[in-house]
Amino acid sequence: MSIGSEIYFYNPTKGSLSTEETIEEMISYMREKPERFYDIIVGCDSSSEETPNFPVVVAILRVGEGGRFFLKKITYPVSVNKKFSNWKNRILEEVLLSCEMALFLKEIFNKKIEPLNGFLNYQFQYIHADIGENGRTKDMIKELTGLIRGNGFEPKIKPESYIASVVADKYS
Numbered sequence: 001m002s003i004g005s006e007i008y009f010y011n012p013t014k015g016s017l018s019t020e021e022t023i024e025e026m027i028s029y030m031r032e033k034p035e036r037f038y039d040i041i042v043g044c045d046s047s048s049e050e051t052p053n054f055p056v057v058v059a060i061l062r063v064g065e066g067g068r069f070f071l072k073k074i075t076y077p078v079s080v081n082k083k084f085s086n087w088k089n090r091i092l093e094e095v096l097l098s099c100e101m102a103l104f105l106k107e108i109f110n111k112k113i114e115p116l117n118g119f120l121n122y123q124f125q126y127i128h129a130d131i132g133e134n135g136r137t138k139d140m141i142k143e144l145t146g147l148i149r150g151n152g153f154e155p156k157i158k159p160e161s162y163i164a165s166v167v168a169d170k171y172s
Contacts, residue, residue, distance in 0.1 A: 009058070009070040022070045023109055026060045029068055030120045037063045037121050040109070041156075042102040043128030043164030044094040047172040051075070052084050054094060055171035056101045059163050069163075071171055072101070091130070091137055094164070095144045098127045099151040125154050130165045132158030 009022045017025065030038050039061045046052045054074040061067035074097060076084075084090045106124045113120060127148045131137035141157060148155035158165055 007072055009072050011068065011070050013068075017070065019105075019108065022058070023105070023112055025068070025070070026058075026109065027112060027120070029060055029062070030122065033062060033065075034120055036065065038123075039063060039067075039126065040106075040122060040124040041126045041128055041163045042098045042105070042153075043130070043161060043168050044098045044101075045130050045164050045168035045172040046084070046090045046094050048087070048090075050085065052090055053172065054097055055168045056097050057163050057168045057171075058101065058105060059167065069167055071168075073171065087136070088140065091140060092144070095127070095129050095147055098129070098164070099148060099153065102127055102153055103151060126156055127151075127153045128156045128161035128163040128165070130158070130161060130169070132161075134158075 007019055009017050009019070011017055011025065014025060026040070041059045041061065042056065043059070044054055044056045046054045056072045056074060057069050059067055059069040084093065102124070109124060129144055129148065131141055131144055133141070145155040145157065
């Protein structure tokens with residue numbers, strides 16, 4: 001999958017939003033309380049169906065006060081879905097999509113926020129992966145957290161990966 005600027009996100013309050021509108025919503029949310037600190041986090045989950053979908057979630061958290069999220073559901077043509085019959089391939093795809101989305105959005109977001117000269121206090125550094133020490137994904141932790149770090153982000157795994165394991169899971 002190639003993430004491009006013409007993608008649309010879903011927000012439960014605002015409905016369908018373009019990439020530009022999504023970033024504007026995030027900045028607007030930060031401007032409501034500029035004295036607060038914000039975390040921007042990306043995470044993904046997948047359904048275990050024969051033709052899985054991959055909800056990629058971008059969340060902006062006002063630390064200590066909740067947050068907002070934006071969702072892009074990725075689906076693939078039937079011809080590609082055979083590669084996802086293996087659960088390990090699905091988990092790897094979740095992390096790849098999270099990294100791709102985070103890199104894409106971080107570049108645009110930082111360009112938009114740059115003219116504000118540090119007016120807003122935030123970090124865009126975490127990717128939440130739906131993997132953990134318990135269960136069958138434990139053997140994948142080292143390679144997937146390495147993949148996330150290799151893309152310039154800090155990984156969070158279960159139980160700290162709530163954007164992937166709770167929010168994205170709700171939409172998978």
